Amino acid sequence: MHNTNISIWFFNGVLLTVYGLMIGGYGVYEVVSGHTPPVVLAHLHAPLWWGAGMLLLGLLYCVKFAPGKEK
Amino acid sequence: MTGLPSPHMLAVFLLAPTHRMARLAPLDIAVIAVYFAMVLWIGFYLKQRSNTSEEFFLAGREMTAWIAGLSFISANMGSLELMGWAAASYQYGILAAHWYWIGAIPAMLFLGLVMMPFYYVSKTHSVPGYLKLRFGESSRLLAAISFAVMTILMSGINMYAMALVMKVVLGWNIHFSIWVSSITVALYVALGGLRSAIFNEVLQFVLIWAGALLIPILGLIETHGWTGMRLRIQQNFPGQDFTHMWRGLGSFSSNPMGVHWTGIVFGLGFVIAFGYWTTDFLVVQRVLSAQSLRAAQMAPIIGAGFKMLVPIIVILPGLLGLAVLPHLLPESVAANVPGAYSYNEVLPLMLVRYCGPGLLGLGITALIAGFMSGMAGNVSAFSAVWTYDIYQAQINKRAADSHYVAVGRWSTILGVIVSIGAAYLVMQFASIMDYVQALFSFFIAPLFGTVILGMLWKRATSAGGFWGLLSGTVVSVGLYLWVHFNPAALAHVAFSIHAKTMAENLYRALWAWIVCVVVTVAVSMFTKPRPESELNGLVYGATVIPHEGPVPLYKNHWFWAGIVIVIFFVLNIMFW
Numbered sequence: 001m002h003n004t005n006i007s008i009w010f011f012n013g014v015l016l017t018v019y020g021l022m023i024g025g026y027g028v029y030e031v032v033s034g035h036t037p038p039v040v041l042a043h044l045h046a047p048l049w050w051g052a053g054m055l056l057l058g059l060l061y062c063v064k065f066a067p068g069k070e071k
Numbered sequence: 072m073t074g075l076p077s078p079h080m081l082a083v084f085l086l087a088p089t090h091r092m093a094r095l096a097p098l099d100i101a102v103i104a105v106y107f108a109m110v111l112w113i114g115f116y117l118k119q120r121s122n123t124s125e126e127f128f129l130a131g132r133e134m135t136a137w138i139a140g141l142s143f144i145s146a147n148m149g150s151l152e153l154m155g156w157a158a159a160s161y162q163y164g165i166l167a168a169h170w171y172w173i174g175a176i177p178a179m180l181f182l183g184l185v186m187m188p189f190y191y192v193s194k195t196h197s198v199p200g201y202l203k204l205r206f207g208e209s210s211r212l213l214a215a216i217s218f219a220v221m222t223i224l225m226s227g228i229n230m231y232a233m234a235l236v237m238k239v240v241l242g243w244n245i246h247f248s249i250w251v252s253s254i255t256v257a258l259y260v261a262l263g264g265l266r267s268a269i270f271n272e273v274l275q276f277v278l279i280w281a282g283a284l285l286i287p288i289l290g291l292i293e294t295h296g297w298t299g300m301r302l303r304i305q306q307n308f309p310g311q312d313f314t315h316m317w318r319g320l321g322s323f324s325s326n327p328m329g330v331h332w333t334g335i336v337f338g339l340g341f342v343i344a345f346g347y348w349t350t351d352f353l354v355v356q357r358v359l360s361a362q363s364l365r366a367a368q369m370a371p372i373i374g375a376g377f378k379m380l381v382p383i384i385v386i387l388p389g390l391l392g393l394a395v396l397p398h399l400l401p402e403s404v405a406a407n408v409p410g411a412y413s414y415n416e417v418l419p420l421m422l423v424r425y426c427g428p429g430l431l432g433l434g435i436t437a438l439i440a441g442f443m444s445g446m447a448g449n450v451s452a453f454s455a456v457w458t459y460d461i462y463q464a465q466i467n468k469r470a471a472d473s474h475y476v477a478v479g480r481w482s483t484i485l486g487v488i489v490s491i492g493a494a495y496l497v498m499q500f501a502s503i504m505d506y507v508q509a510l511f512s513f514f515i516a517p518l519f520g521t522v523i524l525g526m527l528w529k530r531a532t533s534a535g536g537f538w539g540l541l542s543g544t545v546v547s548v549g550l551y552l553w554v555h556f557n558p559a560a561l562a563h564v565a566f567s568i569h570a571k572t573m574a575e576n577l578y579r580a581l582w583a584w585i586v587c588v589v590v591t592v593a594v595s596m597f598t599k600p601r602p603e604s605e606l607n608g609l610v611y612g613a614t615v616i617p618h619e620g621p622v623p624l625y626k627n628h629w630f631w632a633g634i635v636i637v638i639f640f641v642l643n644i645m646f647w
Contacts, residue, residue: 024102
């Protein structure tokens with residue numbers, strides 16, 4: 001969306017970044033504390049890598065579509 | 072067509088739960104709260120950009136092809152869609168994927184390549200609006216009233232069903248779920264109009280994938296890939312075929328759905344899919360918001376590309392459920408067995424199986440986002456049809472533009488309030504859901520007959536359009552009632568007494584479409600057509616489609632449609 005000050009993709013970036021921090025942060029806690037929830041495949045630490053993926057994607061979108069950067 | 076879950080998919084959530092599946096951690100609650108804050112932020116932010124009717128109802132016709140395309144399929148991805156089709160794939164196997172591939176892709180491409188130029192060039196604000204331009208006021212009124220009533224009822228039913236899902240999964244209070252989610256939707260759509268709905272739908276689309284994609288990934292890791300999953304299904308259900316799409320469709324009795332390939336190809340792939348994806352204003356409105364004809368033509372093609380991927384997060388979890396949760400029961404049985412779960416709960420069960428704190432909240436947020444995108448789609452489409460095709464056409468023809476924007480905002484709120492009323496009505500009379508589901512489907516097939524003849528046949532007349540639409544609808548209702556009161560009639564309507572509800576719907580739609588087309592043609596032949604000069608912008612052969620200049624291959628909609636259709640055939644052959 002070019003004619004709006006804040007792009008929809010920036011909103012997406014913000015949401016993914018916040019979720020990445022929250023879920024990835026919990027993933028770090030899981031690994032450091034050794035406390036894993038009673039779910040199948042808990043040893044894979046899905047929150048860690050899924051959160052990290054969302055964080056990276058979110059930051060990418062935040063930077064690329066930051067307000068004022070679009071034409 | 073996947074926008075309308077079959078009656079059993081809605082009814083399954085009606086039975087009172089005896090236990091909750093999961094308890095949310097504070098982190099999960101925080102994830103959900105962030106989502107609500109984000110959608111409200113978008114609504115308030117976009118309020119400043121919805122001051123004219125063009126901005127409020129059509130998002131200023133400024134959307135790029137990507138945004139319109141993602142919004143186009145997101146409006147269709149309700150939470151019942153996700154849960155219902157995961158349940159259907161547990162029950163019917165990969166047959167359920169027909170509703171995503173042949174039941175969507177050809178129709179979406181047809182919309183983009185053939186029909187969009189007429190919708191876009193005619194500058195109509197709605198599908199009933201196109202009927203007005205092509206066939207006159209009576210056809211528009213019939214289509215507008217039926218659409219408005221059914222859309223709002225459907226919104227209420229989905230709202231109630233969603234609240235029940237939250238009660239089953241999390242033990243949440245039904246009234247809390249209904250009011251919080253609907254007030255949020257009312258706020259952001261009333262504030263920012265279609266633009267706000269579309270922005271949120273794109274956000275919800277991303278969120279649905281972020282929350283749901285982890286299930287098939289972890290499921291395939293657990294089952295050691297697709298081959299391992301198939302082996303486990305064969306061990307759990309010996310002698311049954313859940314992983315082939317076409318092999319069992321040679322006869323009505325050789326597949327769990329009781330359907331023949333003719334029903335899938337002609338009933339689903341042609342009539343229902345084309346009816347829904349090309350004439351249901353809920354989805355067409357998103358494409359009409361595109362910034363140019365080329366973007367409007369690309370949007371459904373982009374949507375089709377993503378639609379082909381949706382079975383990964385909907386059908387695959389159901390199949391994985393067959394492999395790792397083989398003891399789920401039909402709802403009617405599970406309701407009487409303490410501690411048992413039904414296959415209708417397979418998606419949340421898979422979510423709880425793999426997702427701990429944080430990820431569970433993300434998955435639940437994806438379900439809530441699915442519900443809200445579906446509801447926002449319903450109320451924004453209702454608002455446009457009510458304002459343009461009923462209020463402006465019948466009640467107040469000459470008001471200022473700002474007046475119609477105000478009517479749009481208030482009708483959005485009114486639509487949500489009526490939806491809430493419908494939700495409470497269904498709470499009292501559960502069987503209403505079955506009837507409304509059927510009622511909604513009554514209008515889709517004949518409407519497609521009317522619109523497609525109107526666009527492609529210059530000779531079609533106003534009287535032909537109106538009587539064709541009316542007779543197709545009446546025949547559809549008649550066939551439904553015939554089977555309802557005399558189940559043996561199924562052998563005539565669906566060609567087999569083995570036909571299940573889904574199969575019956577396919578054939579009923581086919582009959583309704585045929586009757587609509589035959590009546591439209593017959594009446595048109597005996598009535599006077601409009602002069603060709605009046606059909607410019609409305610009918611093939613009488614319209615000069617504007618040429619937007621040469622573009623590189625990678626921006627050409629025919630090129631991308633070709634890619635999509637090739638992938639479509641490859642997928643069907645792979646899972647034959």
